[in-house]
Amino acid sequence: MSTNGNNKISLPVINRLPRYYRTVRKMQHNGVTTVSSSELAGMLGTTASQVRQDFNCFGGFGQQGVGYNVDLLSTELESLLMGGDALSTIVIGTGRLGRAISHFLAFDARGFRLIAAFDQHPDEVGSSFGILTVRNINTLGDYCRRYHPQIAVLCIPEEGAAQLAPTLMDLGIRGFWNFSNYDLPSREGVTIVSVHLGDSLTSLGFRVRESLENNP
Amino acid sequence: MSTNGNNKISLPVINRLPRYYRTVRKMQHNGVTTVSSSELAGMLGTTASQVRQDFNCFGGFGQQGVGYNVDLLSTELESLLMGGDALSTIVIGTGRLGRAISHFLAFDARGFRLIAAFDQHPDEVGSSFGILTVRNINTLGDYCRRYHPQIAVLCIPEEGAAQLAPTLMDLGIRGFWNFSNYDLPSREGVTIVSVHLGDSLTSLGFRVRESLENNP
Known part of the structure; x- marks a missing residue:
């Protein structure tokens, strides 16, 4: 399963795909065998027409009228989202968050393969990092020119x-999973996905305070 | 500074506020003293009219024509987003991710105060957790009835x-910062902000693979 010809899939559609996959995997886990677009829509808080429209970007995933085969849908989404060669991935920063995120990656790889970890702190460099050893950030350039990590x-x-x-972009990095509090500058051919923990926490605080004011 | 009367602020506006705050703090750090709505818009990839409209939800934050005073804007946004009593917060799950997130919270509290941590694993219970000690998850109900955590x-x-x-909602929790791979059911008066690491990683993978296909 690949994308439908040369049509570029829009970002909102792409960002909905992981949730479709997550929902379908849960149904599979619960022994559900078929699902209609309206059932899927109900679970995802969207409309049946939106679901069909999204799936049509990828060839449809099944026959209309009889519903989607859950096993097939799961396989197709998995192949679409995580298929092909694993993306070679390096982690920069091996503090608590770097270690937690790398553990997540090791446990639930989703088409990524962690090949190296870098830090600048003498205490970190040389320490074990899962099955890897933390490398000195000074060696990052040499490493990238030799092993061509992608993420x-x-x-x-x-x-x-x-x-x-x-620097990382110049060294050929094509995708960033960014947990720093910084908005990376965009560059043609480079994908940036940021997880701004501070922003999401701040938004939660504002909304809870507002709710407490209206309904203590 | 409070919200403008009883008008409910829409979620997209709320979700933009932390980024305004982050940008303004950076300008403050760099010694910038005034900023126009169009300069702010440029930094945030939006329009000047959007910025003015967003700020008008909160009384405007300044005079049009002369630009915003950066210090004042920073103070107003901080008070709006993080002011008032700290929200009492508990962490459930003290594995790598729970520890990393709690460290983040301890370092950059943003109006939250961590008061307890819970886990179910015998190895974790009783271990130290920053200045706290991990509690047994079995004591969660008693703890909440006694100390009324909000988050x-x-x-x-x-x-x-x-x-x-x-259970947590029944025990009075008003806000969730959810790192589990599960979409919490909504309930009146309860705010849920989820950080779905798997979804964001999957979306990154898909986009990079697509980019590599078009431009290896």
Whole structure:
């Protein structure tokens, strides 16, 4: 299963796909064998027409009228989202968050393969990191020119991320999973997905305070 | 500074506020003293009219024509987003991710105060957790009835989150920062902000693979 010809899939559609996959996997786990677009829509808080329209971007995933085969849908979504060669991935920053995120990656790889971890702190460099050993950040350039990693996971503060991002792009990194508090500059051919923990926490706080004011 | 009368602020506006705050803090750090709505818009990839419209939900934050005073804007946004009594917060799940997230919270509190941590694993219970000691999850009900925490950070797998969420809501939790792979059921008066690491990683993978196909 591949994308439908040369049509570029829009970002909102792409961002809905992982949730479709998650929902379908749960149904599979619960022994459900077929599902209609309206059932899927109900579970995802969207409309049946939206579901069909999204799936049509990828060839439809099944016959209309009889519902989708859950096993098939799961396989198709998995192949679409995580199929092909694993993306070689490096982690920059091996503090608590870097280690937690790498553990997540090791446990639930989703088409990524962690090949190296880097840090600048003498205490970290040389320490074990799952099955890897933390490398000195000074060796990052040499490493990238030799092994051509495709993805960088940034678990470092804002200043470090701002300084390293352009270098990493020059070294051929094609995708960033960014946990720093910094908005990476965009560049043609480079995909950036940021998880701004501070923003999501701040938004939660504002909404809870507002709710407490209206309904203590 | 409070919200403008009884008008309910829409979620997209609320979700933009932390980014405004982050941008303004960076300008403050760099010694910038005034900023126009169009400069702000440029930094945030939006329009000047959007910025003015967003700020008008909160009384405007300044005079049009002369630009915003950066210090004042920062103070107003901080008070709006994080002001008032700290929200008492508990963490459920003290594995790698729970510890990393709690460290983040301790370092950058943003109006939250971590008061307890719970886990079910005998190895975790009783271990130190920053300045706290990990409590047994069996004591969660008693703890909540006694200390009335307002926020729960869920760093546990899907099954645990599905099982605990309704109980926590019954016990008076008003906000969830959810790191489990589970979409919590909504309930009136309860705010849920989820950080679905798997979804964001999957979306990154799909986009990078698509980009590699078009431009290897």
